[in-house]
Amino acid sequence: MTVGDPTMVSNSGHAQARTRRRVFGVMFYALTIGSTVLGIVLLAALLIDVFADGVNQVDAHFLTSYPSRFPDQSGLRSALLGTLWMLGLTAILAFPIGVGAAIYLEEYAPANWVTRFIQLNIANLAGVPSVVYGLLGLGLFVRWFSLGRSILAGSMTMSLLILPLIIVASRESIRAVPDSLREGAFALGATRWQMVRRTVVPAAAGGILTGTILALARAVGETAPLITIGALTYIAFDPQGPMDLFTVLPIQIFNWVSLPQKDFAYLAAGGICVLLMVLLIANSLAVFLRYRMQRRLQ
Amino acid sequence: MAVGGTVVLAACGDTGVVTEVSSAEKTVEKSGKKIVDVTPPLGPIAGTILIDGSSTVGPISAAVAEEFAKKFPDVRVPVGVSGTGGGFKKFCVRETDITNASRFIKSKEETVCAENGIEYIELPVAVDGIAVVVNPKNTAIGDSITVEELKAMWAPEAEEKVTTWDQVRAGLPGNKLVMYGPGTDSGTYDYFTKKINGVEGASRGDFTPSEDDNVLVQGVSGDVNAIGFFGLAYYEQNKDLLKALKVDGGNGPVSPTEANVLSGAYSPLSRVVFIYVSPVAAERPEVQTFIDFYLNNASGLAPSVGYVQLPEKMYQMALERFKSRKTGTITALEGTTSSPNSVLAAWEAGA
Numbered sequence: 001m002t003v004g005d006p007t008m009v010s011n012s013g014h015a016q017a018r019t020r021r022r023v024f025g026v027m028f029y030a031l032t033i034g035s036t037v038l039g040i041v042l043l044a045a046l047l048i049d050v051f052a053d054g055v056n057q058v059d060a061h062f063l064t065s066y067p068s069r070f071p072d073q074s075g076l077r078s079a080l081l082g083t084l085w086m087l088g089l090t091a092i093l094a095f096p097i098g099v100g101a102a103i104y105l106e107e108y109a110p111a112n113w114v115t116r117f118i119q120l121n122i123a124n125l126a127g128v129p130s131v132v133y134g135l136l137g138l139g140l141f142v143r144w145f146s147l148g149r150s151i152l153a154g155s156m157t158m159s160l161l162i163l164p165l166i167i168v169a170s171r172e173s174i175r176a177v178p179d180s181l182r183e184g185a186f187a188l189g190a191t192r193w194q195m196v197r198r199t200v201v202p203a204a205a206g207g208i209l210t211g212t213i214l215a216l217a218r219a220v221g222e223t224a225p226l227i228t229i230g231a232l233t234y235i236a237f238d239p240q241g242p243m244d245l246f247t248v249l250p251i252q253i254f255n256w257v258s259l260p261q262k263d264f265a266y267l268a269a270g271g272i273c274v275l276l277m278v279l280l281i282a283n284s285l286a287v288f289l290r291y292r293m294q295r296r297l298q
Numbered sequence: 299m300a301v302g303g304t305v306v307l308a309a310c311g312d313t314g315v316v317t318e319v320s321s322a323e324k325t326v327e328k329s330g331k332k333i334v335d336v337t338p339p340l341g342p343i344a345g346t347i348l349i350d351g352s353s354t355v356g357p358i359s360a361a362v363a364e365e366f367a368k369k370f371p372d373v374r375v376p377v378g379v380s381g382t383g384g385g386f387k388k389f390c391v392r393e394t395d396i397t398n399a400s401r402f403i404k405s406k407e408e409t410v411c412a413e414n415g416i417e418y419i420e421l422p423v424a425v426d427g428i429a430v431v432v433n434p435k436n437t438a439i440g441d442s443i444t445v446e447e448l449k450a451m452w453a454p455e456a457e458e459k460v461t462t463w464d465q466v467r468a469g470l471p472g473n474k475l476v477m478y479g480p481g482t483d484s485g486t487y488d489y490f491t492k493k494i495n496g497v498e499g500a501s502r503g504d505f506t507p508s509e510d511d512n513v514l515v516q517g518v519s520g521d522v523n524a525i526g527f528f529g530l531a532y533y534e535q536n537k538d539l540l541k542a543l544k545v546d547g548g549n550g551p552v553s554p555t556e557a558n559v560l561s562g563a564y565s566p567l568s569r570v571v572f573i574y575v576s577p578v579a580a581e582r583p584e585v586q587t588f589i590d591f592y593l594n595n596a597s598g599l600a601p602s603v604g605y606v607q608l609p610e611k612m613y614q615m616a617l618e619r620f621k622s623r624k625t626g627t628i629t630a631l632e633g634t635t636s637s638p639n640s641v642l643a644a645w646e647a648g649a
Contacts, residue, residue, distance in 0.1 A: 234363060236374070247376075257510065258509075
């Protein structure tokens with residue numbers, strides 16, 4: 001008994017502690033489920049609300065007409081084309097530069113304080129508010145480079161905005177390629193360029209693409225930098241080239257929301273549906289590319 | 299009646315087949331005016347006319363641009379909205395050909411323009427009223443408010459001091475005063491503070507501002523103790539949610555109806571809105587044609603987007619002013635007043 005008592009006490013102490021641990025475990029589990037469900041419910045509520053108002057606005061006429069002062073004749077042709085132009089140009093500009101920088105930083109750069117300084121600054125740039133990039137774009141591209149309020153100036157501004165995101169995502173993805181692959185390539189006599197070209201980039205391509213598409217999705221949804229550089233509100237013609245004037249979907253939506261006639265609010269909802277569809281198409285393209293690349297790799 | 303029928307049909311969602319014809323008929327329905335044709339001075343025209351500026355005037359210019367594009371598809375007329383002040387910033391460095399303004403140009407802006415060697419032709423295009431609105435459930439306030447009462451609640455001195463309705467008018471319940479107004483970048487805010495508080499841009503800071511007038515509509519319609527002000531067009535579209543107060547500027551309460559805004563009886567909160575044209579741009583045939591079209595059709599198109607047309611005489615005077623390329627401001631009244639009658643009087647006196 002005298003020997004058993006402490007054991008008994010400590011046993012029941014263990015049991016208590018174990019129960020408490022389990023309760024905490026269950027609570028944490030519930031909390032994580034709650035967070036997930038909350039996110040999904042909010043997103044679903046938002047989407048249902050927008051689609052209920054907007055989805056029957058979206059028809060061929062809506063997509064192919066220019067904006068008008070009559071809600072029933074109004075469309076977003078110029079804004080949709082502007083968004084597609086900007087999406088394409090931004091991808092062309094930002095993707096090679098971003099991936100190039102990531103490859104340099106991961107595969108070539110010496111591990112010294114200069115590299116660390118650059119990396120730190122890129123990470124910080126990813127957190128700079130977008131309107132600041134707009135001011136930079138206005139001063140640098142619109143006025144100094146004399147590009148005017150063109151699609152090109154807008155795309156270059158957007159490229160600046162998303163470059164840090166692409167670089168950070170690409171670096172993560174390149175770093176995740178196991179060193180054994182690199183060593184294998186070297187062992188077979190590959191140069192560093194051949195190793196990067198044939199081993200690292202294909203293995204990291206999925207992650208790089210996903211990061212790029214997510215960054216482009218952000219660019220598509222941004223309004224503030226484009227308003228700052230002077231994208232226009234009412235455009236009733238198709239952009240003819242990268243130097244042309246333009247508007248984009250978020251600006252068109254913003255404009256409709258701010259008009260007094262209530263019918264324009266439904267058009268805005270329709271515009272949001274179109275914007276979401278553009279994003280979904282871009283995202284599914286990324287998933288498709290990623291899937292194909294992984295299959296080829298195997 | 300027949301025209302009304304077309305509008306109903308078009309509104310029933312037959313969106314695919316709405317044609318230019320029905321839009322023209324709608325314009326007729328709303329204002330009783332057909333689109334007036336103009337002839338370019340030197341044959342076919344093409345090019346791009348850059349317009350930016352006030353968000354209040356933007357819809358008028360966009361409506362004109364929309365109709366203009368139907369007649370002259372080779373001329374592109376994009377319209378930006380960066381506020382009256384933002385518009386002058388671009389206009390005064392020659393980034394735009396025409397700028398929309400919901401007030402007269404300020405002497406500060408004039409200086410910047412002059413430094414860059416840029417002149418302007420000032421052309422009035424429509425009238426806008428500023429509605430003072432409360433929640434419809436607010437019956438205690440009655441149906442009118444005086445300029446003194448507005449000043450008592452909006453003056454800079456009122457900040458954190460005038461917080462309940464009984465401080466505005468004796469006899470009102472002591473409920474919390476909830477205030478909404480346009481953001482400080484808007485010409486509407488500039489004009490209201492000038493007229494009510496005497497100094498442009500001077501007001502209390504503790505109100506809820508929004509650049510989006512629909513947010514103000516929601517704010518006032520959702521709170522029985524709220525008061526706000528914004529362009530009349532937003533009240534017209536939300537009559538069921540808001541109560542617009544008659545404003546007493548010293549000559550008895552006047553309601554913000556179209557007739558009162560046009561006559562200037564709704565004083566001091568009705569204002570003339572303008573476009574400013576660069577005389578250099580005005581040499582281009584497409585700009586000439588566009589301005590000609592604008593001034594000939596503003597009286598029909600301004601009402602279709604919620605504004606009141608000017609007296610016909612003023613459009614004729616504006617056309618002459620443009621033809622003679624008369625630069626500079628119409629009056630030396632900068633900021634003192636801009637109700638239609640006073641602008642007309644000052645204009646005739648100066649001309």
